[in-house]
Amino acid sequence: MRYVSSNSSGLVIKNHDLHPPEKDEVQIEVSYASLNYADILGIEGRYHAKTANFTPGFDCVGYIKRVSENIKDFHIGEKVAAIKQGGTFAEQVNINKNQVFKLKNNLCSRAVAANISNGVTAYDLVFHVTHIKPNDQVFIYGASGGVGSLLVQFCKYQGAHVTALTKSNKKQYVESLGADHLILRDRPANDTDKLYDRIFNPIGGESIEQDLLRLSMYGHLITYGHSSFQAGYLNTEIIHSKNLSILGYSSGSIMNDYPIKLRKTVHDVMNLVYKDKISTPIDSIYSMDEMEYAFEKMKNNRHIGKILIKMDT
Structure with missing residues (x-):
């Protein structure tokens, strides 16, 4: 599995075998993740004391690939979105079920990624x-x-x-x-x-x-x-x-302390996206291999709307 990491020389793509999801976790095959200003700060070590080897990514959209044995409310193949404090710029990611949200199959994945976090x-x-x-x-x-x-x-x-x-x-x-x-x-x-x-x-x-x-x-x-x-x-x-x-x-505090409240908010936001009541234009979509171009564009404020990273090939 490929994922993005940061070190003293900048962004690098690494490979490793992702372990099976642990208790209360699901594993997501990531389709899209959005690039946020917090990602820029994270790779610079300026976001909540993030350090080297930080994997960017605060949200993602994709499909359930695996679930831990105690998970009963998520199933393989379901379309989902997730919010996480870093780590979603990867082909697969394990995330606690409280940070994962089911989506309607006909809800555009790119629109979700552009609006969720x-x-x-x-x-x-x-x-x-x-x-x-x-x-x-x-x-x-x-x-x-x-x-x-x-x-x-x-x-x-x-x-x-x-x-x-x-x-x-x-x-x-x-x-x-x-x-x-x-x-x-x-x-x-x-x-x-x-x-x-x-x-x-x-x-x-x-x-x-x-x-x-x-x-x-x-x-x-x-x-x-x-x-x-x-x-x-x-x-x-x-x-x-x-x-x-x-x-x-x-x-982040709401995510950790009040996951049920977060779930209600995500539901309301996605409902507004589905009904075209709100929208964020997508400026550009980059592949994982083009990651540095995406970061440079955001850092220099040369975008209007959301920059997305396409994780699947």
């Missing part, structure tokens, strides 16, 4: 963490990214007014998602005095204190990442005087 995060943020309401004034960072683009769609689905931050070369794409107003990172902003009811922040660092000032009374700051690699400062005087709520979210 980012979709879970965005859906939970909008519907479970902060509960977006009609006419809420919402600010979204990185609106052309995997999570950001789905946040725009989910917030519009709820009737919110969305201000989206993006780059000039992705302006048309973010507008197509339904954003009401755009702020371009490479151009001066003209609405710095505007206040928001909800701000979705994946950056951390200095942006946290700035966002507290931009929140309206009773506003929510939702933090779900720290791409700046710096801790944010919370001014408790501002939080107290404006009655603000600070909300944190980690899909």
Whole structure:
């Protein structure tokens, strides 16, 4: 079995014999996996202390190849998706059953791979963490990214007014998602005095204190990442005087601590994908042998939509 690993010289493809699934595990023959920014950080050793020999891949779509003896609710040949904290950039992978989700046979595998991991995060943020309401004034960072683009769609689905931050070369794409107003990172902003009811922040660092000032009374700051690699400062005087709520979210924690909740979220997201209520365009599909081109494209931000890796041949 071939799989992708990282070392001091970059990405390498290795071979090894995958052991049979252990108790509560299924083995998946992987068709597609999506490339995420976390994969870039992982191979650089900057994602939750991932180190050398890290195998990228936080999700996959494929078919059940084997099941452990105690598994009764999954069967060989079933079409499934999975979410995992690294390791899915492989031809086969063993995954705990709580992180595996059955799919309708007529649901497009590529559409699932393009939406599942980012979709879970965005859906939970909008519907479970902060509960977006009609006419809420919402600010979204990185609106052309995997999570950001789905946040725009989910917030519009709820009737919110969305201000989206993006780059000039992705302006048309973010507008197509339904954003009401755009702020371009490479151009001066003209609405710095505007206040928001909800701000979705994946950056951390200095942006946290700035966002507290931009929140309206009773506003929510939702933090779900720290791409700046710096801790944010919370001014408790501002939080107290404006009655603000600070909300944190980690899909990895939900996966480990509340697998039943995760399963419900995946079901809801896949149902929206099936009904064409949300979508993430597929920028490109690379084979495992073309992996370095895919990583380079994402690292240099030369994509619009999702980059997929095709694992089967």
